[in-house]
Amino acid sequence: MQAKQHLKVVLWILMVELAASTAVDSFIFKNGFTGSNLSLDGIATITKNGVLKLTDETKQKTGHAIYPRPFHFIQPSTGKAFSFSTTFVFAMIPQTSEYNGHGMTFFISPTMNFSTAMASQWLGLFNVSNNGDSSNHIVAVELDTIQNAEYDIDENHVGIDINSLKSNTSHYAGYFDDLNGEFHNMSLSSGELMQVWVDYDGGEMMLNVTISPVQMVKPKRSLLSLVVNLSSILLDPMYVGFSSSTGTLVASHNLLGWSFKMNGMTEALDLSSLPLLHEVVPNEKEKQKYLTIWLPVVVSIVLLLGISAAIFMVIRRIKFAKLLEDWELQYGPHRFSYKALITATNGFKDKNLLGVGGFGRVYKGVLPKCKTEVAVKLVSRESKQGMREFVTEIVTLGRLRHRNLVQLLGYCRHEGKLLLVYDYMPNTSLDKFLHYQSKTALNWAQRFHIIKGVASGLEYLHEEWEQVVIHRDIKSSNVLLDSELNGRLGDFGLARLCNHNTDPQTTQVAGTMGYIAPELSRTGRATTLTDVFAFGVFLLEVACGRRPIDPKSQADHQIILVDWVLENWRRGTILDSIDQRLGDEYIVDEIELVLELGLICSHPLATSRPSMRQVVQYLNGDAPLPPLSLASLSFRVSPLQQNEGLDKSAVSYPISGTASFALASECPSEVVAEPYSSQGFLCRAQTIS
Numbered sequence: 001m002q003a004k005q006h007l008k009v010v011l012w013i014l015m016v017e018l019a020a021s022t023a024v025d026s027f028i029f030k031n032g033f034t035g036s037n038l039s040l041d042g043i044a045t046i047t048k049n050g051v052l053k054l055t056d057e058t059k060q061k062t063g064h065a066i067y068p069r070p071f072h073f074i075q076p077s078t079g080k081a082f083s084f085s086t087t088f089v090f091a092m093i094p095q096t097s098e099y100n101g102h103g104m105t106f107f108i109s110p111t112m113n114f115s116t117a118m119a120s121q122w123l124g125l126f127n128v129s130n131n132g133d134s135s136n137h138i139v140a141v142e143l144d145t146i147q148n149a150e151y152d153i154d155e156n157h158v159g160i161d162i163n164s165l166k167s168n169t170s171h172y173a174g175y176f177d178d179l180n181g182e183f184h185n186m187s188l189s190s191g192e193l194m195q196v197w198v199d200y201d202g203g204e205m206m207l208n209v210t211i212s213p214v215q216m217v218k219p220k221r222s223l224l225s226l227v228v229n230l231s232s233i234l235l236d237p238m239y240v241g242f243s244s245s246t247g248t249l250v251a252s253h254n255l256l257g258w259s260f261k262m263n264g265m266t267e268a269l270d271l272s273s274l275p276l277l278h279e280v281v282p283n284e285k286e287k288q289k290y291l292t293i294w295l296p297v298v299v300s301i302v303l304l305l306g307i308s309a310a311i312f313m314v315i316r317r318i319k320f321a322k323l324l325e326d327w328e329l330q331y332g333p334h335r336f337s338y339k340a341l342i343t344a345t346n347g348f349k350d351k352n353l354l355g356v357g358g359f360g361r362v363y364k365g366v367l368p369k370c371k372t373e374v375a376v377k378l379v380s381r382e383s384k385q386g387m388r389e390f391v392t393e394i395v396t397l398g399r400l401r402h403r404n405l406v407q408l409l410g411y412c413r414h415e416g417k418l419l420l421v422y423d424y425m426p427n428t429s430l431d432k433f434l435h436y437q438s439k440t441a442l443n444w445a446q447r448f449h450i451i452k453g454v455a456s457g458l459e460y461l462h463e464e465w466e467q468v469v470i471h472r473d474i475k476s477s478n479v480l481l482d483s484e485l486n487g488r489l490g491d492f493g494l495a496r497l498c499n500h501n502t503d504p505q506t507t508q509v510a511g512t513m514g515y516i517a518p519e520l521s522r523t524g525r526a527t528t529l530t531d532v533f534a535f536g537v538f539l540l541e542v543a544c545g546r547r548p549i550d551p552k553s554q555a556d557h558q559i560i561l562v563d564w565v566l567e568n569w570r571r572g573t574i575l576d577s578i579d580q581r582l583g584d585e586y587i588v589d590e591i592e593l594v595l596e597l598g599l600i601c602s603h604p605l606a607t608s609r610p611s612m613r614q615v616v617q618y619l620n621g622d623a624p625l626p627p628l629s630l631a632s633l634s635f636r637v638s639p640l641q642q643n644e645g646l647d648k649s650a651v652s653y654p655i656s657g658t659a660s661f662a663l664a665s666e667c668p669s670e671v672v673a674e675p676y677s678s679q680g681f682l683c684r685a686q687t688i689s
């Protein structure tokens with residue numbers, strides 16, 4: 001008999017537990033509270049938009065919203081409290097910007113009856129006699145926006161309240177950054193949407209409260225954590241809800257979404273489906289006015305505007321008709337409309353002309369929408385053949401990002417013309433500063449800074465990007481200077497791509513006389529080491545202020561810059577090579593480093609040249625420069641001779657003065673001009689391979 005009774009009890013407990021764990025112990029209000037079943041009292045209402053407004057701006061009132069069905073928070077067999085989690089989105093809008101309202105709470109309470117709870121600092125939760133009373137059995141999270149001297153730390157805090165408005169723990173409102181753990185303040189009554197998470201872990205007896213701006217994902221570290229044995233506080237069953245109050249100072253306290261779940265993580269709120277905070281519904285009288293007076297006026301204006309816009313669009317379409325090819329669609333973001341570029345450059349007016357190259361003109365422009373300054377290069381191309389490959393490569397290279405590269409922003413194709421859009425560089429190109437008398441000479445610190453920048457840009461192209469980018473035309477006129485005189489490599493938009501660890505399969509010879517490595521003129525194969533050669537010549541050019549090949553040179557009758565520096569080095573007078581305009585204002589170690597590195601980089605044997613990574617290390621002083629020896633530099637062939645056998649039409653020849661000049665009388669179709677220098681140009685020839 002005893003045993004039977006016992007079994008019955010056990011069965012009964014099992015069934016209750018089963019019921020407790022299988023009941024649908026969760027709810028979610030994700031599209032606002034319209035039509036919801038919440039029990040409201042005081043001045044709480046639900047707006048037309050579906051926002052739950054706990055208080056409006058009436059003084060000395062309370063408002064409550066309580067979920068109508070109670071939940072079992074206590075496990076009957078063990079007496080332990082279950083885990084639960086809840087999240088809600090709120091906004092507090094004070095009546096005036098100077099004074100906040102009182103605040104609000106999320107609570108768990110054994111009763112739905114708050115008729116004796118008081119307004120103002122009591123938050124509609126307790127009254128003057130029961131505050132702090134353990135018979136309340138209330139657990140709450142307060143969002144408190146007025147400091148009460150008796151029990152508040154400040155006028156903008158979050159607290160965990162157990163039976164009392166004197167919080168067990170509280171903290172200035174804000175969140176801890178996931179990245180660096182830094183604390184960011186939040187102003188509860190800013191009127192912004194904010195989200196709160198309240199999670200209780202029954203096993204650990206840990207109550208966590210987290211708050212963040214609504215746009216953020218839940219911060220990993222919670223604002224408040226309190227170890228509390230809720231089973232000694234909560235009764236069974238309990239209601240969940242919100243309370244709020246106004247005093248002499250008032251604010252509207254609004255809830256836009258709420259979800260709750262026993263024994264698990266509550267469902268996330270989808271912020272895009274929350275209701276609008278502010279009603280946009282005019283009252284009846286105004287509605288009438290709109291309908292009778294304004295509606296006809298508005299309708300006719302809209303109609304008129306619509307028709308003229310349509311006509312305008314049709315005319316514009318016809319004017320700027322442009323055939324979009326399928327493959328171009330996928331390059332959407334990089335493709336500019338011809339119209340935008342016409343607007344940007346004032347219709348390619350001469351006033352906007354920055355420079356003229358052999359095969360392209362470069363204009364300054366301001367993009368209409370974002371007001372960004374750009375340089376637009378107009379390249380004429382006869383044949384449409386190869387356009388697709390060409391554009392693919394340009395778009396790929398448009399993804400390169402480095403502060404020492406001129407950013408290629410995109411392109412536009414229009415009636416056989418190709419337009420390339422680059423970042424605008426206010427200080428034009430470096431060669432102007434080096435070789436033109438009209439520009440002030442750069443001092444050594446500026447030159448060294450530019451050299452290091454270009455080296456770092458080239459290192460990125462060679463070693464740090466997903467593919468190896470061979471620039472093929474390093475020279476001073478392709479180094480542009482931004483507003484802070486940082487050196488930026490241009491024209492890489494027309495460089496060659498190949499994969500890491502594969503031989504480049506270049507079939508075009510390109511370059512500028514004086515910068516072309518000997519093996520490049522023999523094999524026609526551009527490699528990273530042919531770039532290093534050109535970079536070496538560039539180093540000497542910057543330090544000496546002389547062109548790589550200068551037919552008018554008086555210095556020791558040496559036309560070739562590299563040979564002249566080498567000769568000075570052999571005589572032990574390498575510092576004789578430096579630009580006279582530098583005066584005495586330079587650091588000997590740095591300028592010697594640059595000159596010697598220039599010689600090493602422009603070594604005739606490709607295998608003796610360093611990689612760009614090593615070059616950057618030498619320039620930054622992270623590695624010592626290997627000593628130059630006579631033997632290693634003993635055989636130097638004049639670059640002019642090296643270039644024999646090279647198809648002359650593939651080489652451009654920079655000469656003094658402003659005019660462009662090509663050796664070729666007739667240029668092949670694969671010809672493009674460099675971004676925007678007005679002298680010298682790059683010419684590419686298809687060599688038969």
Ligand SMILES: *[C@@H]1O[C@H](CO)[C@@H](O)[C@H](O)[C@H]1NC(C)=O
Nearest residue numbers: 035036037038067068069070
């Ligand atoms: C509203 O709440 C009552 C009381 O808990 C319940 O009986 C009813 O089914 C609920 N209605 C809806 C639509 O949720």
Ligand SMILES: *[C@@H]1O[C@H](CO)[C@@H](O)[C@H](O)[C@H]1NC(C)=O
Nearest residue numbers: 116117126127128129130131
């Ligand atoms: C405070 O609230 C308690 C519990 O509801 C009630 O018994 C008491 O009468 C209230 N006191 C005052 C002063 O309103």
Ligand SMILES: *[C@@H]1O[C@H](CO)[C@@H](O)[C@H](O)[C@H]1NC(C)=O
Nearest residue numbers: 154156172174183184185186
């Ligand atoms: C955050 O608020 C506290 C309290 O007012 C203040 O002491 C602190 O300087 C604020 N921090 C920031 C970053 O605004």
Ligand SMILES: *[C@@H]1O[C@H](CO)[C@@H](O)[C@H](O)[C@H]1NC(C)=O
Nearest residue numbers: 079080205229230231232233
């Ligand atoms: C939690 O409180 C309950 C009821 O007061 C008690 O039975 C239980 O031992 C407490 N648990 C712990 C771990 O203190």
